[in-house]
Amino acid sequence: MSLDTLGIVALEILNSITILVLLALGLALIFGMMRIVNLAQGEFFTAGAFTVLTAVRYAHLPLWAGMLLAPLVVGALGIAIERLIIRRLYGRPLDVMLATWGVSLLLIGLITVIFGAVTQGIPFALGNFQVGRYSYPEYRIVMTSVAASLMLGVYLLFRCTAFGRRARATIANPQMASAAGINTPRMFMLTFGLGAGLAGAAGAIMAPIVGVVPTMGVLYIARAFITVVVGGPVVLLGTLSSASVLGFIEALISRFSLFKIGTGGHCAPPPCEISIGGSAFFGQIALLIFAIVLLRLLPQGLSGFWRERE
Amino acid sequence: MARQLDRRSFLRTAAVVSGATMVPAMIGLRPSWAQGKKVPVGSLLDKTGGINIYGLPAIAGTEYAVAEINAKGGLLGKQLELIQYDTQSDIANFPKFAKKLILEDQVAVIHGGITSASRESFRPVIDEYKQLYFYNIIYEGGVCDKYVFVTGETPTQQMGPLSKYALKKYGTKAYTVAADYNFGHISWKWWDIFWRNGGGLEPVAGGKKGQHVGKVEFIPLDVTDFNATINRIQEAKPDVLMSFLVGGAHINFYRQFAAAGLKNKIPIISTTFGFGNEHIVLDAKEVEGLVACYPYFDEVDNAQNRVFKAAMKKKMNNPNYYIGDAGAESYNGWHFWAKGVQKAGSFEREAVTKALESGIEWDSPMGRVKLDPGSHHVVFTMHLAAVNKNHGWNVIESFPNIPPTETMQLCDLIKNPDQHTQYQPK
Numbered sequence: 041m042s043l044d045t046l047g048i049v050a051l052e053i054l055n056s057i058t059i060l061v062l063l064a065l066g067l068a069l070i071f072g073m074m075r076i077v078n079l080a081q082g083e084f085f086t087a088g089a090f091t092v093l094t095a096v097r098y099a100h101l102p103l104w105a106g107m108l109l110a111p112l113v114v115g116a117l118g119i120a121i122e123r124l125i126i127r128r129l130y131g132r133p134l135d136v137m138l139a140t141w142g143v144s145l146l147l148i149g150l151i152t153v154i155f156g157a158v159t160q161g162i163p164f165a166l167g168n169f170q171v172g173r174y175s176y177p178e179y180r181i182v183m184t185s186v187a188a189s190l191m192l193g194v195y196l197l198f199r200c201t202a203f204g205r206r207a208r209a210t211i212a213n214p215q216m217a218s219a220a221g222i223n224t225p226r227m228f229m230l231t232f233g234l235g236a237g238l239a240g241a242a243g244a245i246m247a248p249i250v251g252v253v254p255t256m257g258v259l260y261i262a263r264a265f266i267t268v269v270v271g272g273p274v275v276l277l278g279t280l281s282s283a284s285v286l287g288f289i290e291a292l293i294s295r296f297s298l299f300k301i302g303t304g305g306h307c308a309p310p311p312c313e314i315s316i317g318g319s320a321f322f323g324q325i326a327l328l329i330f331a332i333v334l335l336r337l338l339p340q341g342l343s344g345f346w347r348e349r350e
Numbered sequence: 351m352a353r354q355l356d357r358r359s360f361l362r363t364a365a366v367v368s369g370a371t372m373v374p375a376m377i378g379l380r381p382s383w384a385q386g387k388k389v390p391v392g393s394l395l396d397k398t399g400g401i402n403i404y405g406l407p408a409i410a411g412t413e414y415a416v417a418e419i420n421a422k423g424g425l426l427g428k429q430l431e432l433i434q435y436d437t438q439s440d441i442a443n444f445p446k447f448a449k450k451l452i453l454e455d456q457v458a459v460i461h462g463g464i465t466s467a468s469r470e471s472f473r474p475v476i477d478e479y480k481q482l483y484f485y486n487i488i489y490e491g492g493v494c495d496k497y498v499f500v501t502g503e504t505p506t507q508q509m510g511p512l513s514k515y516a517l518k519k520y521g522t523k524a525y526t527v528a529a530d531y532n533f534g535h536i537s538w539k540w541w542d543i544f545w546r547n548g549g550g551l552e553p554v555a556g557g558k559k560g561q562h563v564g565k566v567e568f569i570p571l572d573v574t575d576f577n578a579t580i581n582r583i584q585e586a587k588p589d590v591l592m593s594f595l596v597g598g599a600h601i602n603f604y605r606q607f608a609a610a611g612l613k614n615k616i617p618i619i620s621t622t623f624g625f626g627n628e629h630i631v632l633d634a635k636e637v638e639g640l641v642a643c644y645p646y647f648d649e650v651d652n653a654q655n656r657v658f659k660a661a662m663k664k665k666m667n668n669p670n671y672y673i674g675d676a677g678a679e680s681y682n683g684w685h686f687w688a689k690g691v692q693k694a695g696s697f698e699r700e701a702v703t704k705a706l707e708s709g710i711e712w713d714s715p716m717g718r719v720k721l722d723p724g725s726h727h728v729v730f731t732m733h734l735a736a737v738n739k740n741h742g743w744n745v746i747e748s749f750p751n752i753p754p755t756e757t758m759q760l761c762d763l764i765k766n767p768d769q770h771t772q773y774q775p776k
Contacts, residue, residue, distance in 0.1 A: 167611065177610050
């Protein structure tokens with residue numbers, strides 16, 4: 041394999057990991073920390089993309105301003121939903137699931153009513169750079185930097201601030217935290233809002249490369265859940281490691297053919313064969329199979345496995 | 351006298367009742383549309399979901415066609431009652447709603463179906479109930495069914511002009527990306543024949559012949575990230591890229607292709623780009639110059655189209671509304687049917703089929719269109735056009751009277767009426 045191909049494959053892997061991190065980060069807080077199966081997470085992502093669309097298309101703001109606005113708008117939406125609905129259902133996991141599913145349908149419906157069920161796009165201006173024979177969009181690198189900054193930001197927030205300490209205490213033991221004087225309902229609300237805001241940021245960042253349509257969240261929600269579940273109980277490091285492993289597998293199988301199966305009949309160009317691997321379809325399948333096998337062997341996810349060994 | 355309802359008499363009654371309700375369906379007794387004031391007609395299109403980029407324009411064309419027919423006094427003195435179900439881009443909805451239209455609503459005709467997967471999912475229902483059905487959209491060709499009329503274009507009509515143009519203008523090496531379902535797979539088989547023959551079903555004498563570089567890539571409809579595909583295309587260094595991509599998610603391909611800086615390096619031709627109005631969603635700097643071939647573009651100028659465009663803009667309350675191929679074909683499909691009904695003087699399937707098979711020809715917004723009796727397909731004037739700077743198309747060249755040859759060669763429903771199949775290259 042030539043050097044430039046190696047470079048481009050490395051970029052493809054980095055891109056797969058980036059997308060999984062972006063999708064999973066918000067959910068890791070809500071599902072990983074708060075144990076809330078939030079089926080509306082995909083719609084928070086959609087809401088982020090539509091915030092950018094509205095800002096750029098209708099308010100004529102620059103793209104970056106729309107992208108900064110998105111996590112704030114979606115975070116506020118998350119807080120409102122937590123106040124109105126989720127708050128009443130803590131400790132009732134199945135009811136929360138049903139309620140957030142309802143919220144998801146409601147949001148899809150609302151967005152459809154406002155914007156119509158049409159696919160819209162946000163064009164972007166950044167250029168591309170050359171990797172040997174390949175040219176590669178700069179925006180993908182921007183996405184990776186944003187994902188890395190978000191990850192670092194969340195880490196610092198929970199590690200080094202008073203809010204982070206209180207939030208972690210609340211999640212570890214609500215009664216004790218409450219007894220120590222922490223306003224636990226407020227902590228739950230803010231953590232949920234933060235998770236929603238991160239999903240909004242992901243939607244905003246990805247809006248320029250995907251079609252913006254009210255049902256777009258559905259395309260991503262499964263991958264977000266898979267990444268978080270495979271990541272296991274340690275929120276940030278678990279998500280990062282599972283996104284890395286799954287993204288690596290997906291990008292690699294999307295690119296390289298593992299083996300070929302001969303077939304009969306007319307085929308063009310000959311020879312007649314089906315290649316296993318080497319397309320987006322097999323990339324998706326590989327990600328799912330790998331996640332299933334991994335969870336069979338390590339039911340607590342990747343980070344659960346480290347914890348057990350410690 | 352009160353009678354005890356015992357199990358045996360209940361079963362007997364139930365058998366008689368259910369038998370009686372099934373008899374009409376079994377002996378093919380159809381509702382009589384001669385009696386009511388209104389005639390119900392059905393449409394199955396995706397108003398929501400990933401396929402609605404085609405569904406919405408097709409619905410607009412459908413609603414306008416039916417309203418126009420009704421405004422001119424309806425058909426045979428009766429108003430049409432349009433019954434539409436949103437099939438939600440979900441294949442399972444098509445057979446379900448087709449049955450509902452046939453059994454409950456008792457429609458005179460069904461129009462619709464968008465993806466070939468959706469059409470093949472309910473064509474068995476159409477055949478089972480001997481229902482008159484119109485499929486009004488570009489597809490991979492070969493449907494040969496006595497009960498079905500196809501008013502969309504087929505491989506010969508698109509790939510013939512496209513391959514000749516690309517061979518002359520761009521070069522002989524092509525890379526192909528296709529949607530991963532029956533449409534993409536069958537289109538690829540025809541495309542291979544046309545491309546390697548230099549633009550015909552048989553080798554074209556004299557001209558250049560195409561060849562493939564890299565392997566054809568089939569992409570599932572929900573894939574939104576095309577990073578690896580785009581890099582593989584760069585590796586293969588084709589002279590031209592053929593796209594059979596379909597649906598809302600695949601629009602991202604063109605955007606990501608342009609973002610990688612390839613728009614001016616590798617030209618794209620397509621049989622699907624544009625009929626879902628992708629050129630409206632995408633920016634000119636992303637897709638300007640992409641070449642497609644359809645019987646209808648809004649830019650095609652004739653008297654009928656001027657009236658049609660003005661009326662559609664008014665209906666949609668949007669002075670910039672772009673109708674596109676999907677909208678115009680739905681409109682044409684309904685008018686083909688209406689002309690068949692008028693000629694037959696009846697709404698009955700057999701009479702209408704016979705009238706349509708007499709060879710109906712009329713001046714539509716696309717220009718002159720003619721129904722080929724044997725194959726139940728349409729002969730069009732095809733236009734080769736490139737996306738321009740203003741979310742529209744510039745017509746490069748027009749090809750009058752192009753028949754759907756690949757299907758006509760295989761399918762003659764007059765000589766051999768008892769066919770309900772789809773042909774494809776072996």
